[in-house]
Amino acid sequence: MVSISLRNVCLDYPLYGAYDFSLKRRLLGHLIREQGEMRIIRAVDNVSIEAEAGSRIGLAGPNGSGKSTLLRLIAGVYPPSSGSVAIKGNVVPLLGLNAGVNLDFVAEDNIALLLRISGRKPSRAVIDEIWAFTELEERMQRLPLRMFSSGMLMRVLFATATAFPADILLLDEWLSVVDERFAEKAQTRLLNLVSQAAIVIIASHDQPLLRRTCTRIINLDHGRVASTAVVEPPSTHPFELREKRA
């Protein structure tokens, strides 16, 4: 059973200034009794979210309202300062695509490494399948990524990141691919991935997109839940897709 349960979760984000990284300064501060007040910002403030399988949650809010931080907290990057976080199911955070890429390596090796990082065994068939999706030439697999154009690189990374279904999918902004012709295909693949995941949480500024894909939109403001809106499910795109698959 896949579920996310955040109860009264708070996250105090410490803001380390230049001096806060200094051990000498800190020890001296103790000696001369200067209590260096650590600046702390409450990035997530008393947030409770319950999500069962089938939930599609959109996080909306202005910049700095804590959307990304909340996603990272669910992914386990930041420990909550208080409150309880209980997550069942494997979490796949797609927060930044180019993490862990080594431009000197050939494409094939990069794909294998990225798959390993996400805990998958890179077999020949899997890599070929990913490569087929990128629509790039077969021989480019053995070229270092440094030689790829940014559009091509994006294709490879996107195809790798979305190769496996996840129980819980965390998206910081809808992954978009600039390449016109490829964009539509990428869109379909992502929607497909979203429809397969049990729980999806998307942080985005794009309200229409959230209304299209999500069942619930949580508006964040200064780390607090400002409002929660339930979206009536019209016969939207992902719905049709899921029925087609069934």
Added chain:
Amino acid sequence: MNSASETTRRPSVLHIFKIYYPDLFGGTLTVIRDICASLRDSFASAVLVCSQSSKRREVINDVEVERVRSFGNVLSLPAAPAYPWRLWRRIPEHDLLALHAPFPLADLVFAFGFGRKRPLVVHWHADIVTHAGLRWFIEPLMRRTLRRAKAIIVSDHVLVDNTPLLREFEDKCHVVPFGIDTTTYDWSKIEPHHVNDRGRLVLACGRLVPYKGFDVLIRAAAAHNFEVWIIGEGVERPRLEQLIRELGLRNRVRLLGSVNDCERIKLMCIADVFVMPSLTNAETFGLAQLEAMAAGRPVVNTALDTAVPRVARHGMEAITVPPGDAGKLGDAIDTLIRDPERRRRMGLSARTRAVTRYSATAFKEGMETVYREAIATPCKEATATAELRQASGWPDTVRIAAALAWSDMRHRYVRSLLGPFWMSLQMAIVVAVLGSVIGQMSNAGVLARLPMLALSMTAWTFLNSVVLDATTALQGSASLIRDRALPPVIFLLQCTFRQALFALHNACVPLILWLVLTPRNFSGALEAVPGLLLFVACTFALSLVLGAMATRYRDLKPIIESSLMLAFLSSPVIWSSDMINHRSTVMRLNPLTHLFAVWREPLVGGHVDTVSIVYVLVALALLILASALTLVHLRKAAFWI
């Protein structure tokens, strides 16, 4: 065995604390003893504590007490290295664990998830006040313990309000005020004035430790004309005795030392005023003042943020003065001494409050309810699965670290035919040059020394690079940590793996030298394997601790770099111990000497000194402890990068 059949009838409770009778007397111990005694019919109690005496197991009042050897106190904590292990062994034998906090040694066991299957109740006696500087280090451990606890028992609700850590777990906190068996204080026959008609006996009771504030009481006595008797023993005794001498109060102020229960009750009953001059919030309740109240004595206590001024309330059962203020304390005592009628009135209401509010039966019932509920409710699933996720994560962590390290090594081969062997070449040159220089210095055969020199250099390069890599590893992998949510420890492990792969490349230099220059004798090589494993384990643990610290405190990196340089020069890496005149002190104290010795000695056909083995094992144990703490703190690494 008799006790075995008993445990089937009564659930058994293991009380976990640092010390027990008769090693010490004090409020917390009285509480533990009272719980054991009053719940005797429904629970079988056992106590696990530390002790400096050698006697291990005994039964005191039907309670099985096990003492773990301790080697004295460090920062108010018993230094009992075996305690966590004993605790872990004892946990499965009991149905319920009752931790009497604060006791970080036990937190250590619970923080690592041991004893997860047994319900845990935390008795919150006090916050850590005396060594507040260590909070950053102990608080995460305590939080973990509290998180897994079924219930937290406090003596008064004010503790929850004033302790930030407890506020986080407010829903788990149960208020059960301590209780006292007031019948033992029924000494109605002895009216105070019969025994002491001077009407000026002031009594205080508690361990002679700084926070109890007895020095303030003694100073207060100097300005007035009352007599002070202090019951209790402790480290402060010499200081207090000196203070009494200096103020010339030897005829009026007496330190009575430890006194048995019966005698104490009698003293409580004959005293005119009871004083609790405690200075810090370490005094959470003041069981002694409750005893005095049961004996019908008026109380003078201090305005702490704890239950102290709420058990005996200002103007009703007590006069409350600011803590540490000898003048006000003396005046308050004097007011009571001069006013027998007020003393009688306050004493009466104190007795009434003790009987009605703090009865032993209410305490017993409260405890029993909490204990029973804790045993009845099953362990929370959510926490269990979370722990499970972490546990299953370890093989993954190693696998990912290995994959990353492997890719790092392959990276060296990109656009280079020799790859890491360039480093081996460099190493070969260094060894050749050093070898010739050392050959000039000592007269022994240079050629025979070369393989060992090369091997030592390889090992040193490994250690040096692992630690240096670790200092920047987390910052270098910031995006993987923050965007892919990979545990930071992966990247520290990656350093060790990567450098191990490079070291294997480098190892071809000593291997070739060895094959060429020395008679082949393989027997030593096998014996060196455990030593080498110890070496690698120590290196990894060291890199874990230093890597995390250097990420948190950026100014550590240059310090670590220069320390490594210093360590290189002062350790027998390029020279060996027999080359300089007999083992200097610096060399003997240097852990690196022994860390190299445990695998070098077997290789040259010698025997490893037992001292070296012990030294390395102790160093490893300390490093493992430090790594464990680092792992707890590494959860916050995402904030640092």
